[in-house]
Amino acid sequence: MSSSALILLPTALDPDSDPARSLPGPVLSKLHTLSHFVVEDAKSARAWLKRCAWPKPLPEALMLVWDEHTAQSEPQSKAVIRQVLAWLEAGVSVGLLSEAGLPAIADPGQALIAAVHAAGYPVRPQVGPSSLMLALMASGLNGQHFEFKGYLAAAGDARDAALIAMERLNAQDGRSLLWIETPYRNEAMMTSVTRVLKPETLLCVACALGTEKETIHVKTVAQWRQSAWTPGREPCVFILGSAMQSMHPRATARSGGDLSRHPTLKETRLAKPAGRRQGLKTHRRNHT
Known part of the structure; x- marks a missing residue:
């Protein structure tokens, strides 16, 4: 060979x-x-x-x-x-x-x-940029459990059904749902989102990533309904999610258990002052 x-x-x-x-x-x-x-x-x-x-x-x-x-x-x-x-x-x-x-x-x-x-x-x-990962890391939504859906159906009723199905998946386990759209359909997508999703659902819209026009907004659907901003015809990544503090218990279990029970950094310092620096180095090596 x-x-x-x-x-x-x-x-x-x-x-x-x-x-x-x-x-x-x-x-x-x-x-x-x-x-x-x-x-x-x-x-x-x-x-x-x-x-x-x-x-x-x-x-x-x-x-x-x-x-x-x-x-x-x-x-x-x-x-x-x-x-x-x-x-x-x-x-x-x-x-x-x-x-x-x-x-x-x-x-x-x-x-x-x-x-x-x-x-x-x-x-x-080879190492390079990914609009999906850039959008997710900037969204503040669940980066431990996420799913990419590609393009949603173009037809209105089918698109609405896909959005509702993703919202249910997020409610089940807190996963973030990512998708993309042909830029000329951005307006129709935003219309569907604001019409069919629950007011408290969070939506990130990340546009023109990696360019001088880059714009990233994260709002509840209720806030999007009141927003005058639109993505226009820029390439966008859409992410449906929920706030980390209100994630389903299964989602916190996926990322290591109940986050409310994790010791704070201050508590860790008090408990293990001698090993703190080495512990942080080990953590970074294992997660970067």
Whole structure:
């Protein structure tokens, strides 16, 4: 088996931004070593390579297209997989390049990655931005137990039913429910949210993440009904949740038990002053 690998390459959430603002130096260095790519759109991929100061003439970048149509067409997907495996067999590493954020997360490419694993070649994910994780970490909602729902149904009644079902899941165990929407349907989504969800339910709307237009709001549905702000047609991540202090007992059990029974940092200092510093170091090593 050769030393080649499928390299999962993130891109900036804002394609017009400086790549160095959102991608670590080692990721850009890895990108510069590659000449064979699988991309969603060849034109935008070449534009991104140019922004990343790819060191070769752009026509020398060999690109296969894997988009939502490829994923739905067995003949097309098999053809791409055969070519990628041939490159890997020849000792050539291949980059799977996302249009924005992380490859294969709310993005095409899962079947290709699975095929590479099945053939015995390594898959190497690279560090980069994820709009889903950025939204969740900024929301103040449950980051211990969450679920991504992808796109909800476009039809009004089906969308309403999906929102109500997610609200019930949150009531059962406190999980956060994340989803995305085609930007031109943002207004219809907000209309459904404010019409069918309970007033006390929390909703985070995180728009244009990683760009200069970035906006993140967390409000109860009752507050959203009174709000004049709208997300417009910016790319958004929506998160339905509940306040941490009112989470269902099952949710607190998932994150280590009843939070009200955990000792405070002050109590920990009083109980174990000598071991405090080492204990914090161990905790960080295990959770970062």
